[in-house]
Amino acid sequence: MTELVTLREVEGAPMPSASGPCAMRTIGLDAYFGSVHAVRSVSLDMPSNEVTAIIGPSGCGKSTLLRTLNRMHETVPTARVSGQVLFHGQDIYADEVNPITLRRHVGMVFQRPTPFPTMSIRDNVAAGLRVQAGDKPRRAEVDAIVERALREAALWDEVKDRLNASATGISGGQQQRLCIARALATAPHVLLLDEPTASLDPASTQKVEELVYELRRTMTVVIVTHNMQQAARVSDRTVFMLAGELVETAPTRVMFTTPSDPRTEAYITGRFG
């Protein structure tokens, strides 16, 4: 990727290059909710144009780690972080970084589909575009972005004849792909997915998995999943977490065949969790 990314648009500071081996990196990252120490000293590289899967038992800190990567964590009162998260080498917790700008570059999709119920399919996708005051995109431009995002989310063919219909009138699987389209509309460099298929049927799950597999051609994906088969199917690298700590990270095939830590082996062979 050669495009330049800046998180400091407002200040107009120099723009570092978006190219480089790691779109996202954490260094000695700790995350807390009040006195709960949910993520413990995690140092993790998430290489560009790869899918990184985070697995581990319930409560081990997967969602919390994911939410530190676009500063959603801090939207919870009492939440705080220490250590660093680098996005293309920039510290996203630096004072001058605007979290709203960051989240346009580092998009997120949650476990349950969260379409805006009063909006049409089209407006749901367009809602992801931040319109600068006095710089409203033309309708034709918005339409083009909406079509691109819906095509990328593999939903265009199913909804193209009812773009003005309510987003609540489509199936749960379609709603989740709509939320993915909404996240893709801002052309993020990184997409964070927190158990995106947990509420979907097998056919919809397969569609979302195929989509995740495809997206790596243009972006970096980090996916939290309870489902080890899913991690094995869609990811290039897998991260195993336990009690807030990163136990092991390895290429997915290595992780699921010859894990190096006995705790990873116990988990993937179903002996706990």
Ligand SMILES: Nc1ncnc2c1ncn2[C@@H]1O[C@H](COP(=O)(O)OP(=O)(O)OP(=O)(O)O)[C@@H](O)[C@H]1O
């Ligand atoms: N809003 C919150 N307030 C206080 N503690 C929280 C909050 N959210 C999560 N925690 C705690 O932080 C720890 C990590 O939770 P997290 O949601 O990251 O786990 P997880 O691995 O995503 O679990 P699951 O697989 O069940 O989604 C847990 O001990 C949890 O109870």
Ligand SMILES: [Mg+2]
């Ligand atoms: Mg979770």
